[in-house]
Amino acid sequence: MTQTLSAPAGTAAPPPARPRKTRRGPGGAVLGVVAWIVGIAFFFPVAWMVFTSLHSEQAAATNPPDVTAPLTVDGYREFFATNPWPYLINSATASIVSTALVVVLAMFAGYALAIRPVRKWSDVLFFFLTTKMLPAVAGLLPVYLIAQHIGLLDNIWLMVILYTAMNLPIAVWMMHSFLAEVPVAILEAAALDGARLPTVMRRVILPIASPGIAATALICFIFAWNEMLFARVLTGVVAGTAPVFLTSFVTTQGLFLAKVCAAATAISIPVLVAGFAAQNKLVQGLSLGAVK
Amino acid sequence: MTTVSMPAPAGVRPRRAAGRWARRGPLLPALLFTIVVTQLPFLATLVISFTDWNALYPDRRGFAAFGNYTAVLSDPQLRSSILTTVILTVSVVLVSLVLGLAIALLLDRRFHGRAIVRTMLIAPFLVVPVAAALLWKHALYNPEYGLFNGILTGIFGQGAAQPDWISDAPMFSVVASLVWQWTPFMMLILLAGLQSRSPEVLEAARVDGASAFAVFRHITLPHLRQYLELGALLGCIYIVQNFDAVFTITAGGLGTANLPYTIYQTFYQAHDYGRASAAGVIVVIGSMIVATFALRVVSSLLKQEADR
Numbered sequence: 001m002t003q004t005l006s007a008p009a010g011t012a013a014p015p016p017a018r019p020r021k022t023r024r025g026p027g028g029a030v031l032g033v034v035a036w037i038v039g040i041a042f043f044f045p046v047a048w049m050v051f052t053s054l055h056s057e058q059a060a061a062t063n064p065p066d067v068t069a070p071l072t073v074d075g076y077r078e079f080f081a082t083n084p085w086p087y088l089i090n091s092a093t094a095s096i097v098s099t100a101l102v103v104v105l106a107m108f109a110g111y112a113l114a115i116r117p118v119r120k121w122s123d124v125l126f127f128f129l130t131t132k133m134l135p136a137v138a139g140l141l142p143v144y145l146i147a148q149h150i151g152l153l154d155n156i157w158l159m160v161i162l163y164t165a166m167n168l169p170i171a172v173w174m175m176h177s178f179l180a181e182v183p184v185a186i187l188e189a190a191a192l193d194g195a196r197l198p199t200v201m202r203r204v205i206l207p208i209a210s211p212g213i214a215a216t217a218l219i220c221f222i223f224a225w226n227e228m229l230f231a232r233v234l235t236g237v238v239a240g241t242a243p244v245f246l247t248s249f250v251t252t253q254g255l256f257l258a259k260v261c262a263a264a265t266a267i268s269i270p271v272l273v274a275g276f277a278a279q280n281k282l283v284q285g286l287s288l289g290a291v292k
Numbered sequence: 293m294t295t296v297s298m299p300a301p302a303g304v305r306p307r308r309a310a311g312r313w314a315r316r317g318p319l320l321p322a323l324l325f326t327i328v329v330t331q332l333p334f335l336a337t338l339v340i341s342f343t344d345w346n347a348l349y350p351d352r353r354g355f356a357a358f359g360n361y362t363a364v365l366s367d368p369q370l371r372s373s374i375l376t377t378v379i380l381t382v383s384v385v386l387v388s389l390v391l392g393l394a395i396a397l398l399l400d401r402r403f404h405g406r407a408i409v410r411t412m413l414i415a416p417f418l419v420v421p422v423a424a425a426l427l428w429k430h431a432l433y434n435p436e437y438g439l440f441n442g443i444l445t446g447i448f449g450q451g452a453a454q455p456d457w458i459s460d461a462p463m464f465s466v467v468a469s470l471v472w473q474w475t476p477f478m479m480l481i482l483l484a485g486l487q488s489r490s491p492e493v494l495e496a497a498r499v500d501g502a503s504a505f506a507v508f509r510h511i512t513l514p515h516l517r518q519y520l521e522l523g524a525l526l527g528c529i530y531i532v533q534n535f536d537a538v539f540t541i542t543a544g545g546l547g548t549a550n551l552p553y554t555i556y557q558t559f560y561q562a563h564d565y566g567r568a569s570a571a572g573v574i575v576v577i578g579s580m581i582v583a584t585f586a587l588r589v590v591s592s593l594l595k596q597e598a599d600r
Contacts (some may be wrong), residue, residue, distance in 0.1 A: 032403025038395055043412035045472065046419060048439055049427045061437040064446035105325060108318035124319065131330045133579050135533045137552045138572035139333030141340060141559050146333070165329035168322055197318065226420050229535040229552065233560060243422040247540065250426060257437065260430055264423035275418035276411055283480050 053261035060258040075262030079249075084266070086238075087245035090156050092270075094241060095224040098163035102171045102220045103213060105164070107201065110175030115187060115205075125176065128169040136166065140233060147234060156239040162230055167220040174219070178212025179205065215281040222271050242267045334576065341569035348563045360570035370554060370571060374578070377532060377550040379463070384470045385527040389520065391471065392478025397508075399479070400486040410483075417476040425540035428469040433457040433541075462546035466537050474531065478523045485519030486512070528582055532575075551575045 052060050053076065059069030113125060143162070144153070152158040182205060190200050206213070228243040235244060249263050275282060341361070344354045364370050399410055416424065432439045435456040444452040458465045489512065497507050535552045542548040544557065551571060559568035 028401060028403065031398060031401055035395075035398040035401075035403060035409050036405065038398065039409035039412040042472065042476065043415050045424075045427060045432060046415045048431060049419075049423075052431055063437045063442045065439060065442040105322040109322035112316060112319035124323065127323075128326065131326055132529055133582075134330060134334055135552065135572070135575045135579055137533065137535075137555045138337050138576045139330065140555070141565055141568055141572070142333040142336030144559075145336075161329060165326060168326055172322055222418070226422075228422050228539075229533075229556065233556070243420060243536075246420070246422050246426065250430075255430065257430055257434075260426055264420070264426050268418070268420045268423045271420060272415065272418045275414060279411060279414055282414070283484050 049261050050265050052258055053265045055258050057256050057258050060261070075258040076266065078259050079262045079266060082249065084242070084245055084249075084263070087240050087242050088267075090159075090235075090239055091225055091242040091267075093156055094159040094163055095221050098160045098167065098224050099217050099220045101160070101164045102167045103175075103217050105168060106171035106175040106216065107179075107205070107209075107213070108197075109172045110179045111197075111201070111205065113172070113176045114179040115182060115184070125173065128172045132169040136229065140230065143230075144233060153234060154236040154239045156235070158234060159231060159239065159241065162234075163220075163224040163227060166227070166230075167223055170223075171216050171220055174212065174216045175209075178209045178216070181212075182208050211281055214278060218274060218278050218282060221274065225271055337569045337572050340565055341573045343566050345565040346563055347565060360566045361574070363567055364570045364574060369549070372547065373549045373551050373554040374574070376463075376548060377552075377575075377578075380467065380470075380534070380538075380548075380550055381528055381531045383467050384474060384531050385524055387467070388471045388474040388478050388527065389523055391475045392523065393482050393516075393520070395475065395479045396482035396486055399483055413476050413479060415476070416473050417480075419473070421473065421536040422540055424473055425469060425537045428465070428472075429458065429541045433465055458542060459546065462542050462548045466541050466548050469541060470531065470534065470537050474527060478527065481523045481526075482516060482519050485516045489515050529579075532579060532582070551578075 054071040054073065055069055056072055056074060059066050062069075147153045147155075147158050186204055186208075187200065190204050195203065226243065227241070228247075231241040231244045232247070235241060240248075246263055246267055250260055342355065342357060344359065395413065399406060399413070403409075419427070430438070435441055435454055438457070440457060441452075441454045444454065493511060494507065497511055502510075533552055534550065535556065538544055538548055538550050538553045539556075544550075544553045549557075552575070555568050555571045555575070558564050558571060562568075
C-alpha cells in the first residue's frame, strides 16, 4: 500500500510542501459551518447535563424546557450531602494505582517487545490482544468465587488487580508501538556506558517516550474510572466505586433530575478534565501508533 | 511487582542463556500477571460450565456434561440475547464508524475554531458510561420532561406528539446513546489516520488534476483502511461487552438484554453458576469467531512493522 502511495511523490518535483491552507476553497466555509453544527450537536447532551444540574428540581422537570430559570448549585449540594466521598476515593485509588502498575509493567514488556525483541514477539503481542477479546463477563463468576474464598470481596485492592489486568493488554500494545520509536543507537550507547535496565528506563526511555506513556496512562485511567460491571458484582458497602454509587444514588433518590445530573456531572468531571487537557495525546494513544 | 528483571541464572549457564533471560525478563511480569488474572478465571468458567451448580441448591452439584449448553441454547430468552448482542454490536460499530469517518473528514480541513469543535466532539467519549446512560434515559428520553419531547413541545406547541422513546423503540434508544458515545472514538482514530497521509502525495494528486472524490477513493480510503479496521476491532471488543447502557437504560427489558447482561442476571439473580458459565463460554466462542477475522487484519499490521 505504502509503495503505491510513495511512487508518485518520487516523480513529482517535490514542491516546497505548501501549507494545506490552499485547500480552503469557497466550499470550505460551508463545511466549516457544518463541522461546527456537528460539534455542537454532539456536545449538546453534555452541556444539557451540566445545565440541568444547575437547576432546581421544578425548573429541571418542565416541558418545554425552561431555559430562563435561575441557576442554583442545590443539586450539587445535595449530591455531596449524601457523602459520595468514600466512593470517589475508591474510584481514585483503583484508577490511579492500577494505572501506575499498568504503566510500569507495560513499559518493561514494551521494552522487551520493541527494543530488544524476543523471538516470536509478535505471538506474544497476539496473546495480549486475544486476552482483550475474552469478554470480561466470562471470567466474572470464578473471580467472584475466588475473591469470596480468599476474603477479597468488597475490597478495593481486588479492583486494583482486575483493572490492571483489564488495561494491561492495550497498554502493552501502545507502549510497544511508542517504544519502537526510540532510536536504537541511543540505547546501544547507553549499554556501552554500562547502564543497566532500570537506569536505561529512567534516563533514556522515559524522557523520549513520555508522550506515549502519558497517552497510555490517560486511557487506562479512563477505562478504570468508568468500569462498572466488575465493581457492581464484586464491591459493595466498603469498596464501591463512583459508577456503582451513581446507580444506587438514582434508585435510592428516585427521579430527581437535577440531582441525578449533578451526580453524573460530578463523577464525569475528573475524566472530562483529564481528557480535555490531554486530547492530543489521546489521539496519539488511540491510534495505538499502529500505523506509522 | 515493580522490580522486574528476573534474576538471570548467571554463572550456571553460558552467557547466551543470561542474555536470553535479560531479553525475556522484562516481559515476564506483564505476561504472568495477564495469564493469572485473565486466563485462569476463564479456565475455571470452562470447568464450571460443565457442572450442575446452582448456589441456591448447593447439595445438587454434579457433572452436567453439555446440559448447561443445551439449556442455554434452547432457552429462547438466551437465544434472543445472542441475537441482540450481534445486532447491538454491528449497528453501533457500523453507524459510529461511518459517522466518525464523515466527521473526521470535516475536521481534517482547516476552519475557524477547529480545536474547539474537536474538543466538543471528544466530550461524549469522556463522560462516564453510566452517567451517559442516565443522562440519555432521564434527561433526554424521559417522556414527560425529557429534552427530546421538550423540543417537540417547544416547536409544535402543547399538542405535539410525546413519544415514549425507550418503550416505543428500546433497541434504537440504546443504540443511539452508544453511537453518541462511540462516534468520537472512531473519529479520533480516523482523524489520526487522515493526518498521517503524506502531504506530498496529496499535492501530487492535485497537481495531476485528480478530483476530490478520486483523491478520497484512491488515496485516502486505502490509507485509512488500517485505521478503519482498528476502529472496528476496538469498537467490537468494547461494545460486545457493553453492560452499562443496557443495564441503565432498559434494565435488559423490551428485548434489549444482551449476553453480558443476561449472564449477569443468570449469575447474580438466578445464582445458576453452571448456566451462567456456559453462556460465558458461548460469548467467548462468538468473540473468537469475530477475533479470528480481526486478528488476520492485525497480523498484517504486525508484519508491516516487522519489516521495518
